[in-house]
Amino acid sequence: MKDELMKMLEEREDEMIEIRRHLHEHPELSFQEEKTAAYIIDFYKGKDVEIETNVGNGHGIIVTINGTLPGKTVGLRADFDALPIHEEANVPFKSVNEGVMHACGHDAHTAYLLILADCLIQLKDQIKGTIKIIHQHAEEQPPGGAKSIVDSGKLDDLEAIFGIHILPLASSGTVGYHSGYSFNGRTYFKLKVQGLGGHGSSPHKANDAIVAGAYFVTAVQTVVSRRVDPMNSGVVTIGSFDGKGSFNVIKDNIEIEGDIRYSNDATQNVIDKEVHRIVKGMEEMFGVTGELTYTPDYPPLYNDPELTTFVADALKEVKDNDIKKVKEFPKMAPSDDFAYYLEKIPGSYFFIGCTPKGVDEPYFNHHPKFDIDEDAILVAAKSVGQVVVSYLDRE
Template sequence: MAEQSVKTELMQRLDEKKDRMFGIRRYLHAHPELSFKEDKTAKYIQDFYQGKDCVIRTNVGGNGIVVTVDSGKPGKTIGIRADFDALPITEETNLPFASQNPGVMHACGHDGHTAYMMILGETLIEMKDKLEGKVVILHQHAEEVPLGGAVSMIADGALDGVDNVFGIHVMSEMETGKIFYRPGNVQTGCSYFKITINGVGGHGSSPHKTKDAIVAASHFVVALQTIVSRALSPFDVGSITIGNFDGKGSSNVIKDKVILEGDVRSISDEAQETIEREIRAKLNGISTMFGVTYDLDYKNDCPVLYNDPETTEFGIKVLNNTDIPELTGVEMCEPQPPSEDFAYYAKERPSMFFYVGATPENGKAYPHHNPKFDIDEKSLMISAKAMGSIVVDYLIGK
């Protein structure tokens, strides 16, 4: 079949560029930039594509870059996405290419995503006469903070004309050599809230003249614990975390104000809505019970990431039917607890987001966002070949 010979050529070309791919990853790792401040990284990506036979859009929704590879033939349009921001973490890996920017680190693998995508993009440009339709490469900034780069890029037309979107995340705690996937809801949605409990302060010797904000806030924190256990279906999943309880004061002063900040995670839209409704209801109850008022800032930062079953089935069929030498298995995984702003693309177009195992060769796998985080660079070649195979079969497969 035509797509098989094209995939074989694609993989041969990728193999020839392995050292360049790893070199790009190491350069990016040494020069990380925080979300919405990735100016030099964006310029680096832009310069890479300059002079190549493609259309480049820069400053898409901020620092985003959209590269369109047009075969010149009619057909579908596939979007493929990689993110490129880093985190406010001080690196502790002792790698020879460790971060040169104090307090900033690629601790999530976005350097690897960008490196494989750049080399894959270059190769697809070189081979575009063998394709049909278009490839839209989404180099996305600011994935790590809400509302991230996906929202602004979509608003700026990044998905115009795109039929489906595919994305990859390398995973340090998943076995290198394997690809993992799951149809349906695959990563949690997240919400943020900030609550100010307003009471009436006073002297500790006269509590009857006060409305104690600390007591009211404490009861609220305890009441929150019943939402997941009593308001959610036992077949649904959610979590609520109070990460900040700011009630510092003097031992003999009853506080007039307490600030709480929290995080909500859920694996369904219904759970996300239920948790928000219950938080508001419990605040109203606490307000009545203790005679306090409250101010609530509640933000749904990221929706649940939904893998379209038909699109996912297509992607897995391609991977199972393609000979990728480095790939040892394709397995279904459990839903993943972190949130991911690829979910916004998946809300706009039928999409598939999957995972490439990247446990370091020495077997010491640190979790994402850890100062010692690292990946096995073999995962980059697997990512490039897997995504490249999906692109080829999507555009010319029958």
């Protein structure tokens, strides 16, 4: 079956690329992917599958392929939302939606999974078990789509789940894996500091919100340097300090927004505790009040060690001209809401190299000039196909 599946995928590579280019040209933002979802649903019409739409808090789609033979139930996920970025990549299928771009590769994710799913549907008489194809909306914008799909209960029967992300960390043909904590978790925060405004000549009659906020910005940097275990990673970024006023007026209130990243749950708990403690200290020190909005978006992504080893071993055994190298990738700083699936379902999220040919320093995901080597789409389809069939075949 594997050989038959690989041949089918090779024969449909041009179709994968065509789908990717169509989606790239017509990107839609998180929670607004109405036309993209309709395109996906239309692809499955008339096929021997069960289709569930509007799953979760948006345009989520679950397509169930019931194999003829008894066996396990496994999930495959691809995301399909785009980003609020004006495209600068020099491609003939450039985005026609101003200010919206597939700058992260979700167009390629969807293209490979559509064709892989269709091939698996045609081979369902040889499939042991059940495969649930998860086309997920809104990965890019918290609260994301993954958690709501998990909470829907429609994946409660899964015994494993797999997904991939294309990354320009290696050339096409390279598949990367990482066991355990692999992507960082992320928290958004906003701090509103309310002081007492006054005249610039009389600071003793006011409580300066800017000075209090500046203290917070400085103090919060000590959380990572002095409270987080040096063997773990954490980042606190102040992305916005809104304190504009008049040069001779002591500011009454300001707002600060930021982004926090952490490599594991223990580090998340430390940073959470320390940020709240610094806010309380700021209030006491400067006689102001701090209204803190602290919202964990996505948890750290934890790849099940046993299944990640299974993925690596299964792909290393493959003799395929397109899957050329299987190697361990380092733990990485980005976040992905695939982490929500992995909190509940054992699985592995692995990586497909997509550096464009002849490029030494590629633009990374989320850059307005981000582009991929489209050979990576077939590599993704073959890799996930090998993994899912191997998983269902193993005793």
